Every structure is written in C-alpha cells, then in structure tokens.
Amino acid sequence: MLLNMNRRLILPxxxxxxxxxxxxxxxxxxxxxxxxxxxxxxANARKRETLDDLRNELFFACRASRHCDNDSYLSTYAELRPLFVTMLASSD
Incomplete structure (x- = not known):
C-alpha cells in the first residue's frame, strides 16, 4: 500500500x-x-460506500485491463479519485 509518513494513502x-x-x-x-x-x-455493484469498495473497484478494473490488454482502468480511476479524496478527507 502506498502510504505517507502519517500512514495515509497516497493517491497517484x-x-x-x-x-x-x-x-x-x-x-x-x-x-x-x-x-x-x-x-x-x-466491483460491478459500484456501491462506493467504503474505502474497501473503492479500492476493490479499482483493483478489479486494473485486473480486467491487464487481462484485456487495455487501459480502461484509467477512466475508472478518474471517476473514483474524487470519491477517494472525499473519503480520505472525512477520515481525518
């Protein structure tokens, strides 16, 4: 997991x-x-209520992209990133 010094996720x-x-x-x-x-x-339910929901959806998109040899995970991340930011900010 990519964490900073305060043990917070680092979003790319x-x-x-x-x-x-x-x-x-x-x-x-x-x-x-x-x-x-x-x-x-x-992942397909797109529940997006917890950090694990978000991380799982991205994980599954990455795995699918690797399997299909494409970069569709990038659009998934673009959609999820604001939700990550909000969720991580609210956990402070």
Missing amino acids: PLGDAAAIFEFGMTFNGYEAFGSFEACAAA
Missing part, C-alpha cells in the same frame, strides 16, 4: 498510468471479498 496523479496501476494492485479484492466471484460482484 491522474496522468500517471503506471502509478495508478500500481496503486490499484496494492489491494487484493479476491482476498478482501473472499473469492473472484464476490470481488467481481462487489
């Missing part, structure tokens, strides 16, 4: 595809949700 900038992918892969949705199927269902 929108233009850094490699850092976004690395950030997405620091969360293992398969382990967090118990299976591929549960991870996929949670």
Whole structure:
C-alpha cells in the first residue's frame, strides 16, 4: 500500500498510468471479498460506500485491463479519485 509518513494513502496523479496501476494492485479484492466471484460482484455493484469498495473497484478494473490488454482502468480511476479524496478527507 502506498502510504505517507502519517500512514495515509497516497493517491497517484491522474496522468500517471503506471502509478495508478500500481496503486490499484496494492489491494487484493479476491482476498478482501473472499473469492473472484464476490470481488467481481462487489466491483460491478459500484456501491462506493467504503474505502474497501473503492479500492476493490479499482483493483478489479486494473485486473480486467491487464487481462484485456487495455487501459480502461484509467477512466475508472478518474471517476473514483474524487470519491477517494472525499473519503480520505472525512477520515481525518
């Protein structure tokens, strides 16, 4: 997980595809949700109520992009980043 000195998540900038992918892969949705199927269902539900929901959705988008050899995870991150910012700010 990418953390700063205060143990806070460091969000990569929108233009850094490699850092976004690395950030997405620091969360293992398969382990967090118990299976591929549960991870996929949670990501596709787009619940977005917890940090784990956001991280799982990005993780799943990164995995799908790697499987399909595309960069669609970037648009997912662009959509999720403001939600990450809000959620992380409210946890202070």
